């Protein structure tokens with residue numbers, strides 16, 4: 001029996017002061033809520049205490065009682081009725097405490113947790129600077145497991161071949177039976193014993209397109225009776241990095257991923273299941289990627305399980321950031337490796353273990369040990385480790401390198417051979433971009449476009465180079481960080497999304513590479529005044545369509561094809577629009593083709609160089625038009641106003657139709673917005689109190705009458721909850737770059753609730 005132990009905890013910020021002034025909290029819990037930015041990271045560092053009082057049932061007599069903590073950041077000492085029963089260091093892996101001998105059946109019992117959340121602890125990732133906040137708290141769930149003494153302690157499932165697994169069960173019980181069950185509950189294979197191998201020819205494979213899952217239902221049997229049962233979900237598949245790429249089930253697949261931190265505004269790491277899952281859903285369906293790296297630590301089991309279900313590949317790694325500490329610290333890193341592999345091994349989505357401290361120097365002595373742990377426990381996966389140093393020692397199988405060489409106008413990525421001499425090993429780009437070009441949602445259009453193009457460039461370079469298995473650009477969303485990093489306000493604006501997962505333009509680069517759904521995002525608002533000297537430059541349309549047709553005030557201008565010349569290897573290169581006059585001089589002014597071309601060249605040159613600095617070639621062209629076609633200077637001025645400046649009259653409406661297979665699949669209109677309203681969406685509106693509270697991530701965007709983001713709408717937004725939900729974060733926020741968000745969570749009561757976002761209301765049904 002598993003009993004969720006997430007409600008009715010008492011929490012005190014000062015463990016030594018006791019629980020007299022403690023407050024009642026629910027898990028997941030963050031030791032301290034923090035502001036959106038300008039954070040004092042000392043606020044969440046403390047030695048805090050959690051207390052849970054519970055009545056032990058008489059029926060638990062003779063049972064094994066285990067308390068499982070899924071995440072206690074960062075050093076936990078657990079007491080039961082005043083006796084120390086357990087200790088665990090590492091805020092990113094789970095642990096179990098055996099409280100059997102300390103619990104008084106039929107009585108009230110007290111669990112106390114002394115939790116040290118300080119970043120000065122001598123454990124990974126601590127010891128030097130870190131580019132992310134390491135929030136504290138009992139930020140994942142806790143469960144009380146009431147078990148038969150011959151319970152099943154652990155089930156390890158290794159993928160040893162395409163449809164082959166090796167299963168190892170730890171239990172005191174002499175008779176263990178395992179059934180492999182498909183999604184319909186049908187048993188497709190069975191085995192008896194605690195260590196066995198199975199070949200299941202009829203098993204369907206797990207893949208990114210068809211993520212079929214199975215469950216190993218393991219039962220401990222005594223005298224024909226099942227005394228304990230553990231179900232572990234897994235998949236049949238093989239993953240292999242070779243010198244020429246990554247192979248899933250023997251088929252080569254380019255990895256297009258992103259890095260993800262597990263953090264959220266205000267509450268840091270503390271988010272329940274559905275919000276964790278939502279990030280996986282965003283990656284799969286909004287960003288269209290096929291992989292994610294859990295930088296720089298093992299992340300929520302809920303998140304990884306959702307990756308299993310959705311078919312997202314995962315590169316997960318031990319906690320750490322550049323620094324390697326003393327012998328005790330290293331021992332902890334080895335222990336972390338062991339815990340990570342054991343606890344996450346069953347996930348088919350995980351394709352690679354990161355067993356080096358992110359971006360650390362070579363340390364063969366340590367990495368021999370971490371590699372040995374991973375390889376001994378799991379023969380089905382290779383190891384890697386993320387480095388920024390070139391030609392470093394490779395004790396792992398796969399060389400993972402943070403390639404920050406792209407700066408906008410050079411090659412997207414370095415060739416493998418310039419990074420490592422290990423030409424027979426797999427090679428992976430584990431980070432790129434990031435700090436090379438921080439981008440805020442409220443940066444100007446050119447900046448936002450450059451950000452997007454840098455992502456397009458590195459992706460293109462990855463696709464072009466068969467030596468590169470895949471890429472994990474930095475990163476999925478903006479995140480809070482320490483003073484040594486970020487923009488001085490405690491935020492690294494490195495995301496393709498903002499902290500609330502609102503998309504920046506760069507998101508469209510990823511979304512447009514997938515064929516799952518039509519995508520058409522135009523890089524420009526088409527307002528020339530946003531650009532120096534009014535020169536709008538090239539407009540990029542990130543689309544997976546065959547072409548884009550441009551219309552001006554409903555009149556066809558020209559059709560544009562994807563730019564294979566600039567992005568030869570991308571599945572879907574962006575469409576570059578550099579001619580906003582197109583056929584208009586023919587269709588609207590009645591010019592013949594040659595005259596129209598000459599006039600267009602003159603007009604575009606005026607836009608580019610200004611009327612007083614025109615190149616001689618253009619001056620000559622205009623002189624010819626005057627001489628042979630009777631053009632006057634005033635005609636030029638009028639045509640310029642009409643086709644370049646687009647001044648006067650009604651505001652110009654630009655329509656971009658994305659066409660695929662001869663059909664319009666998506667249409668975007670840009671025109672100066674005059675009427676901004678809020679668009680509010682929630683990750684879910686049916687919230688369900690289960691093992692703990694539920695929450696919804698709410699995204700807020702200011703959009704104009706054409707549905708386009710109003711990036712300079714920075715106005716206040718009032719958030720007001722009514723009914724049985726609570727708001728996480730402040731009640732008044734301002735949008736940043738036209739975007740913002742908040743979270744709402746349930747509070748144990750059923751009913752209908754609503755969140756008011758200025759004049760927009762969003763309703764929630766709560767099922768408690």
Ligand code: GAL
Pocket residue numbers: 131295296358359402431433434435436474494
């Ligand atoms: C890397 C590091 C990441 C992040 C990134 C910013 O060096 O591994 O954690 O700091 O730089 O671009």
